[in-house]
Amino acid sequence: MKAAGTGNGRALAAAAGDSSMRLEKWRRRAPAIVAAVGLLLLWQLIVDGFRVPTYIAPSPVEVLEVFAKEGEILWINFWPTAMEAAAGFALGNGIAVLLAVWFVHSQLAERAFYPIAVFVNTIPIIAIAPILVLMLGNGYEPKIVIAALICFFPTLVNMVRGLKSVSPQMLDLMRVLSANQAEVLWKIRLQSSLPFLFAALKIASTTSVIGAIVGEWIGSNYGLGSLIIEATYNFRAPLLYATVILGAGMAVVAFTATTIVERRVLKWKPGNVI
């Protein structure tokens, strides 16, 4: 009886804590929401008040109209870009993780290829894009590669650091247990590197979208990137704004998804318990 009673009390307390925490969350978000709505209103007022021509700056209402009337063209171009960003994200990060594992196990490999990776990273992505289009043609491939390239470097650097972040004491422990390199990698290094990896993946989740869009600027007739170019040349400012907002939305969704996965995977990090 008594045990059940305290159990219930605890559950109630937890529930109360939950709802008060949710309230607290909204209270913290409120200023940002109010500020955003205020800025949108201000924008609408300025455009209406000063009679700014639509091709220079459309009003928020005009942009919203595009979503309502031309939703289909937006969606048709949304999916290829999303697909390229996702594929580039997987490819770039996958290669970066594998290379990092290799570097940590072979000093020779690290000495040979790390400088090359740094060099490739210093070439502006805008400059590489045309080269890749020449090499890989007009399809999805160059866009995926550009998105992968843009993700690759931060993940490589972070992953190498993460794999090396194991404490010497933990390595002593594994040595006393006569563990081999593979066991140290699977049981210790990969897990310790996860916080570093997710820091990089969060960056990559947004930059991969940028990579896909930049790839579509050059000789492409589909995707948000090409829609941006087309809308600009045709002075269709509301469509341009709507496309940009959709691209930003894609990046926000990718970032949020990565954060959710991070919280699931890194439950053991006290700082990540929500």
Place this chain on the structure above:
Amino acid sequence: MNVGAAAEVAPRVGVVAAISVDRLAVRFEGNDGSITALSDVDFEVSEGGFVTMLGPSGCGKSTLLRAIADLVPVSEGGIRVFGRTPEQSRLARDFAFVFQDPTLLPWRSAIDNVRLPLEVGRRGGVELERHAEPEDLLALVGLQGREDALPHELSGGMKQRVSIARALVQKPRVLLMDEPFGALDEITRDKLNEELLRIWRETGTTIMFVTHSVPEAAFLGRKCLVLSAQPGRVRGYVDIDLAEPRQLSIRDTLEFVQITSHLRSLLEVGK
């Protein structure tokens, strides 16, 4: 012939020490030249013994323990653990190490941390049939019901208990402990001291235990090895005869105080 064979076999069974250290020297090549951490260290620990180690900071206590555990190469002399080299006995899982820091894997629950030694290092075909049940060990160290807790949900003392359970899971013949309770408050430390003695009596494991606390060394050890300051040499190897089984209250007796003051005087000479 028969008699001769028996005479040869007999000492191996009864007399082979759990740990024997023979004119050991350990040197490190550091940035400021070669440092001699240990020199001419000679002692034996008999099977089932409990030896504590005292010495000024930097005298090489950790180095000695790490040399026995094959974590530090020997420069001169020899170490045998049940007649085997440190490397052989490491591969055979003769010993387990408990560090000052609990060194738990933060992503593993308490029980999974205790299981770690059963999961790795077995490519050499180490026989771990003589392993204990992780659940039983957590109960042994007083953590039943906390099996699924993650390390960050446990107190410092609890984490160290998990690390002791992890060391015991492979039923080691020797337990090497480097200031395992150094970071704990006095009350927790007293409690763990008593528990460690109980575990020692129940399991019959040979224990070598480094500490900075003279009372702890006297209370736990059946023998106490006192090292001198750098380079570490054996200053004394003191028998500690106190009433058994030991209870914390023994620390207020005259015999106990005499022993601790003797140990202190040895440490003073070392300086």
